[in-house]
Amino acid sequence: MYSETKKPVILAVDDDPVILSAILSILSLDYNVVPFPAGDLALKYLESKDADLILLDKEMPGLSGFEMLGKLLKNKTTCKIPVIFLTGSIDADSEAKAFEMGAVDYILKTASGESIKKDTLITRVRVQLELKAHRERLESLVKERTLSLNSALEKLQKREENIFSLLAKVTDIRDSDTGLHIERSTKYTAVIANYLHEHPKEGYVITDTQRGDIIKASKLHDLGKIAIPDHILLKAGKLTPEEFIIMKTHTLYGEQLMADLIDGDSGDDLMITAKDIIKYHHEKWNGNGYPIGLKGTEIPLSARIAAIADVYDALTSHRCYKEAFSHEKSVEIISEDSGKHFDPYLIEVFKLNSDAYKAISQNPKYMN
Numbered sequence: 001m002y003s004e005t006k007k008p009v010i011l012a013v014d015d016d017p018v019i020l021s022a023i024l025s026i027l028s029l030d031y032n033v034v035p036f037p038a039g040d041l042a043l044k045y046l047e048s049k050d051a052d053l054i055l056l057d058k059e060m061p062g063l064s065g066f067e068m069l070g071k072l073l074k075n076k077t078t079c080k081i082p083v084i085f086l087t088g089s090i091d092a093d094s095e096a097k098a099f100e101m102g103a104v105d106y107i108l109k110t111a112s113g114e115s116i117k118k119d120t121l122i123t124r125v126r127v128q129l130e131l132k133a134h135r136e137r138l139e140s141l142v143k144e145r146t147l148s149l150n151s152a153l154e155k156l157q158k159r160e161e162n163i164f165s166l167l168a169k170v171t172d173i174r175d176s177d178t179g180l181h182i183e184r185s186t187k188y189t190a191v192i193a194n195y196l197h198e199h200p201k202e203g204y205v206i207t208d209t210q211r212g213d214i215i216k217a218s219k220l221h222d223l224g225k226i227a228i229p230d231h232i233l234l235k236a237g238k239l240t241p242e243e244f245i246i247m248k249t250h251t252l253y254g255e256q257l258m259a260d261l262i263d264g265d266s267g268d269d270l271m272i273t274a275k276d277i278i279k280y281h282h283e284k285w286n287g288n289g290y291p292i293g294l295k296g297t298e299i300p301l302s303a304r305i306a307a308i309a310d311v312y313d314a315l316t317s318h319r320c321y322k323e324a325f326s327h328e329k330s331v332e333i334i335s336e337d338s339g340k341h342f343d344p345y346l347i348e349v350f351k352l353n354s355d356a357y358k359a360i361s362q363n364p365k366y367m368n
Contacts, residue, residue, distance in 0.1 A: 007032040008052035008129055013042045013068065014086070015060045019109065019116070023055060023086075026118050027125065039063030043071060046078050053128055056103075058087040058094060069101050082128045086116075104128050160270055161216060163261075168219045181313055182219050187360045188309030189218035191353045192346060196305075204301065204345060209269070214302045217274035221281045221306050224254025251291045254278035276300040281307045284341045296343075304343045308334065308350050311341070316361045327358040 012023045012035045020035040027033050034051070036042040040063055042054070054072070058065040065085060072078045084105040085098045095106045105124050109116050168182050196204050197211040206214070225233055228250050232243045239247055258275040262268060280294060280303035287295030315330035325333070331354050338347040350357070 009034060009050065010125065011036060011042050011045070011051045011054045012086075013037075013039055013054065013060070013065075014057040016057070019057070019086070022116050023121075026116065026121055030122075031125070039065070039068035039071075043068065046072075046075075050077075051081055052132065053125060054081055054083045055086045055125075056083050058085055058089050058098075066097065066101065069098075069103065073102055082132055084124065084128060086121075104131075164216055164220055164274070167223055167257075181317065182222070183365075184313045184317075184360060185221065185306070185309045186215060186219045188312055188357055189306050190215045191356045191360075192305045192308065192349050195349050195353055201345070203297070206301070210273070213270045213273040214277075214305060217270060217277050217302065218306045218309065220254070220258075220274050221277050221310060222250065222254070223257055223278050224250035224252065227253035227257075248282070248290050251279050251282055273300075273302050277302050277306045279303070281310055283307070285343055286340050289341075299343075304346055308342055308346060312350075312357060313361075327354070327361060331357075 007030065009032045010027060012020055012027075012033055014020050014023075014035075015037050017037070020037070024033050024035060034045065036045065039056075039060060043063075045051075056065045056068060063071075065087070069083055072081060072083065082104040083102070084107060085095075085103050086107050086109055087094075088109045090108060098106050105128060107116075107121065107124060193206065193211045193214045196206050197208060228247060232239065232246055235243070255275055255278055258271060258278055262271045262275070277300075279291065280299050282291070283289035283294045283299045283303060284307075285296055285299070285304075287293050289299075312330055312334060315325045315333060316327060318324040331351065334342065335347060335351060338344045342350075
């Protein structure tokens with residue numbers, strides 16, 4: 001039996017007072033039956049109060065039963081109330097229409113209210129209320145489970161971010177210049193990634209999740225430098241050709257570190273994005289980059305974005321072997337490499353957002 005602390009509320013809508021009286025007689029012992037002689041009055045009641053079930057006549061002056069059901073379904077607070085048609089119309093088309101619109105049952109009556117079968121009405125009302133209670137319980141369980149899963153997902157995402165930040169700090173320990181470079185490069189990467197997400201273009205469409213992954217993963221682009229010997233990584237002057245060959249291996253060392261971290265979990269998109277950026281951010285659009293000489297769109301989009309951020313920061317930063325270029329000069333140098341080093345469309349995006357790059361580069365928080 002359906003049971004609640006309070007009696008379930010049933011609206012009985014019928015223009016025949018004899019029918020309403022019969023419904024009250026049959027159901028009022030177990031339910032709070034609220035009778036209405038017209039649909040508009042019932043709808044007015046529902047503007048401020050709730051109901052657990054509605055018994056609805058099909059043919060009534062003013063609003064018909066179908067018209068009232070249509071209004072109920074359009075209202076987000078009443079669309080879930082089960083509706084049983086209680087009608088004297090023996091009409092197969094009307095019965096089919098009622099079910100198609102969303103009614104849960106269709107009970108026949110005759111002109112006399114006494115002809116309503118007591119047991120039939122009680123049973124069908126009870127069944128629909130039990131189904132409603134069961135459905136609401138399932139919805140509550142789904143909501144609780146969803147909240148629990150969302151909480152677990154947030155914890156996992158926070159853990160991933162913490163791992164990435166820790167790995168970035170490990171890189172920073174090896175090279176004091178790297179820390180601010182990581183912070184700025186991540187901000188520069190975000191500028192382009194955000195633009196691509198907000199301005200979809202064929203071949204450059206990224207979802208919100210992909211946008212977030214690219215930004216978070218970009219901070220690890222130099223992870224492999226922790227494997228480069230100090231005499232090369234910390235050298236004050238320009239690297240010799242032999243030393244530069246060793247320096248270039250940081251992309252492969254970083255890739256291997258990420259592969260060990262992923263440990264075969266090919267379904268982790270964030271880790272895959274990080275590995276792509278780490279390995280390929282020194283590849284060039286014309287195929288003359290390293291470590292394997294990918295060309296054009298063979299280079300993952302994430303790495304193409306990170307490459308612009310990495311080079312811009314290198315150009316605008318002071319190093320012991322070079323002075324910092326101005327923002328304007330850096331934009332000019334990068335723009336001249338469009339189609340050679342960099343993806344031409346991404347350079348268009350870079351130039352459109354160059355003021356944002358300038359603001360980041362001049363922010364005291366991120367300055368050397």
